[in-house]
Amino acid sequence: MIKISLLFALFILFSSFAFSQNIQDKKVNYSYIQLPAKPFQSGTESFAVTVSQDFKQRNQDSLDWYENRLKQVQEERKLALEAWNNQKVEIERTYYTAMSNWAKLVKEGDTTAAKPADIAYGSCPCIPDPNKPFLTDSLPVESLTKMIKITKFDRTDGGAQINLAFQGFDKGTTKEKRTTTGRYTYSIKYKHPVKVTIKDKDGSIAYNAMFPRSTKFQTFTTQKFKSPYDFKLWWMDNEETFWEQRQKDVFNDVAAGLNGMLANDFGYPTKSKQTEIYTAKDKNHDYTDLLEAFQKTQDGMLQLASDRNKDAAMDYLGSAVSQYQTILNESNINDKKSRINKKVTAAIYCNLAECLIWMDDFSQAELYLNKAANLGVGKYKRHGNNLKPFLLSQKKRYAANQ
Numbered sequence: 479m480i481k482i483s484l485l486f487a488l489f490i491l492f493s494s495f496a497f498s499q500n501i502q503d504k505k506v507n508y509s510y511i512q513l514p515a516k517p518f519q520s521g522t523e524s525f526a527v528t529v530s531q532d533f534k535q536r537n538q539d540s541l542d543w544y545e546n547r548l549k550q551v552q553e554e555r556k557l558a559l560e561a562w563n564n565q566k567v568e569i570e571r572t573y574y575t576a577m578s579n580w581a582k583l584v585k586e587g588d589t590t591a592a593k594p595a596d597i598a599y600g601s602c603p604c605i606p607d608p609n610k611p612f613l614t615d616s617l618p619v620e621s622l623t624k625m626i627k628i629t630k631f632d633r634t635d636g637g638a639q640i641n642l643a644f645q646g647f648d649k650g651t652t653k654e655k656r657t658t659t660g661r662y663t664y665s666i667k668y669k670h671p672v673k674v675t676i677k678d679k680d681g682s683i684a685y686n687a688m689f690p691r692s693t694k695f696q697t698f699t700t701q702k703f704k705s706p707y708d709f710k711l712w713w714m715d716n717e718e719t720f721w722e723q724r725q726k727d728v729f730n731d732v733a734a735g736l737n738g739m740l741a742n743d744f745g746y747p748t749k750s751k752q753t754e755i756y757t758a759k760d761k762n763h764d765y766t767d768l769l770e771a772f773q774k775t776q777d778g779m780l781q782l783a784s785d786r787n788k789d790a791a792m793d794y795l796g797s798a799v800s801q802y803q804t805i806l807n808e809s810n811i812n813d814k815k816s817r818i819n820k821k822v823t824a825a826i827y828c829n830l831a832e833c834l835i836w837m838d839d840f841s842q843a844e845l846y847l848n849k850a851a852n853l854g855v856g857k858y859k860r861h862g863n864n865l866k867p868f869l870l871s872q873k874k875r876y877a878a879n880q
Contacts, residue, residue, distance in 0.1 A: 508783070510779075
């Protein structure tokens with residue numbers, strides 16, 4: 479009886495496999511032109527960059543403080559030295575008077591007279607000069623302006639204006655760490671805040687704030703040293719060049735971060751993406767039409783980077799959508815043996831959503847993703863969940879550019 483039940487179960491299982499379509503995942507790697515999230519309202523596609531060194535007054539204030547403090551120290555040192563010299567004269571007078579009296583007693587034959595202690599002047603006063611102030615280096619304005627880019631924009635006057643106002647380089651803390659091998663490393667923090675102002679062609683403000691990336695301390699970790707004293711010796715020889723290099727590092731970091739923001743908000747960067755488009759294969763059914771629709775989908779996606787309006791891709795994608803919708807007329811989600819059963823139907827829903835996103839029909843794309851999820855086939859539900867954030871992002875960018 480047990481053998482019969484087992485054989486029956488195996489028969490059912492293999493029968494199910496015999497009628498189960500093999501969904502094929504075809505990966506498509508393609509590129510597309512991303513629309514700006516916050517396009518210039520004037521429609522300008524040119525820009526120019528200016529750089530402001532707002533830290534110059536801070537440098538001057540530091541120099542003024544240093545000069546005033548240096549004069550104060552020099553005056554204090556002069557007065558202290560004069561007082562020490564006057565005290566030295568009094569000490570010598572007292573000493574020589576005592577020695578004179580002692581010599582007189584000795585001459586008179588007093589053998590018990592105690593000789594005065596040797597003269598002691600005390601330490602000569604030495605008030606050190608104040609430490610020289612740290613000054614932000616002058617900026618390499620020309621090279622900085624060339625670092626800034628907006629993807630697909632021309633660099634020329636008469637368009638958008640970008641101003642970078644550097645506020646001044648700040649040193650942060652230095653933290654010592656002892657490694658497991660007994661060596662020492664040092665984490666040194668620094669930053670150089672930059673205020674970024676972006677104006678549209680008509681003078682309206684598109685952005686005006688401290689660039690967030692520049693306000694956060696960066697950390698440089700030194701090489702390993704045998705002892706803290708080896709670090710101090712290294713620091714004596716390398717402090718100046720160390721801070722010069724860190725200031726250069728900041729320029730590169732700010733430029734990279736700002737270029738990313740400019741590309742995302744205002745530019746038209748070419749992006750790469752990989753997705754999956756589904757076809758099916760089964761010995762009992764012909765899926766030539768599904769393969770044809772896939773080919774149209776792929777051809778359309780491969781044309782997306784040709785132009786911003788996606789004109790070259792629309793015919794392919796539109797034809798693919800029509801073919802997918804025609805195939806769906808056969809959908810029978812309650813019959814596993816049907817050509818367009820539940821799994822194939824869910825896969826086609828995902829394919830349709832992929833196409834419709836690029837046709838800017840976001841409502842229909844979302845509708846098909848919801849349909850795929852409602853069928854309860856985990857693979858295609860996950861596909862939809864992974865695709866929805868991209869769909870919403872594209873929808874927002876599309877709306878911003880209308």
